[in-house]
Each structure stands twice: as C-alpha cells, then as structure tokens.
Amino acid sequence: MVCEKCEKKLSKVIVPDKWKEGASNTTEGGGRKINENKLLSKKNRWTPYGNTKCIICKQQVHQDAKYCHTCAYSKGVCAMCGKQVLDTKYYRQSNV
Template sequence: MVCSKCEKKLAKVICPDKWKEGSRNTTVGTDRKLHENKLLSKPGKARFKPYENKCKICKSRVHQEHAHYCQGCAYKQGICAMCGKQILDTSMYKQTAK
C-alpha cells in the first residue's frame, strides 16, 4: 500500500533498457576489466542484496525500493509503506497475527 504521492517513486518499467547507444546501462566512461570475477567485485555483491532496508516495525526485509515498512505491517497499520502516512482507518478491522 502506497499513497498517491509515493506512487511516483515506484519503478515504471520491469525490463531494463536495451543495450544500445545512449541507454542508461552503457558503460561509456568506465573501463571494463577482462577476466574479472563478478561475484567478488563490489558491484557484483550488491546484486544479491538489492534492498538493504528493514521494516521499522518487525525488522524483516522490505521487498520494495525506497520503502520503510513491509507490506504486511503497512496493511495492518493502514499506513503507506514508503512514507508512513495514514491511508486507511483500521480501527474497525478485526485482524489476527496469523
């Protein structure tokens, strides 16, 4: 659950740009190393942990970029997962912890 203001921060396209001249994923100014182990290099390590943020309530990992609350806690509290603004009134809801 995200508010209308935070919807602009969500990613628009699932697939990356095609490899072509002028796209975002070209490496024009950087030198590529040949025969480099990508798993040991610094950019390679970040690939396995794309979102380092943890939920402020339950301390579990969030599955959304720029989010501070996981989807479960955001829904239970009725808040936006990114900014924490109250979206939904959950005072009349009967929610269980299961």
C-alpha cells in the first residue's frame, strides 16, 4: 500500500531490456564485453531484493520502502514514505 505521491516511484520492472536495444547479453552497442571476468563484474548487478528491511519486523523489502506490505497495511501507512494513508482504528486485525 503506497500513497499517490509514491506510485510514480514504482515504475521499475525486473524484466530485461528488449533484444539488441542496449541489452547486457549482446556484444553490439557496448553490451557484453568479450573475455570479461564475471567475478569482477558482479558488483554492478541489480538485485531485486536489495538490502532494505522493514523497520518493524526486519523482513526484506522488494522495493525502496521502509515497511513491508503486511506492516504497512496493519499500521495504515504508505510503505515507501510512512505517511498515514488509511485509518485502521475500527479494523479487527490479528497477528496470525
């Protein structure tokens, strides 16, 4: 659950680039280098889970967020910025 302001930040996709349009698996256009040492070039790799963790439960978060989806919904806050989005005063929620 994210606010309207943070919805614009969710445009990243995991799907790779189209074939031969700057994809990393082609040799044309500065893509893959010939005889490249893969152990040295790993540090530029994009990781979808990254190192970000939820503030409350310390679970890994898949986007640039402060809260995981479960904690954000139970608190009624935006997962990315922490702004109050939903009033959960009259909700019956459990931890199960």
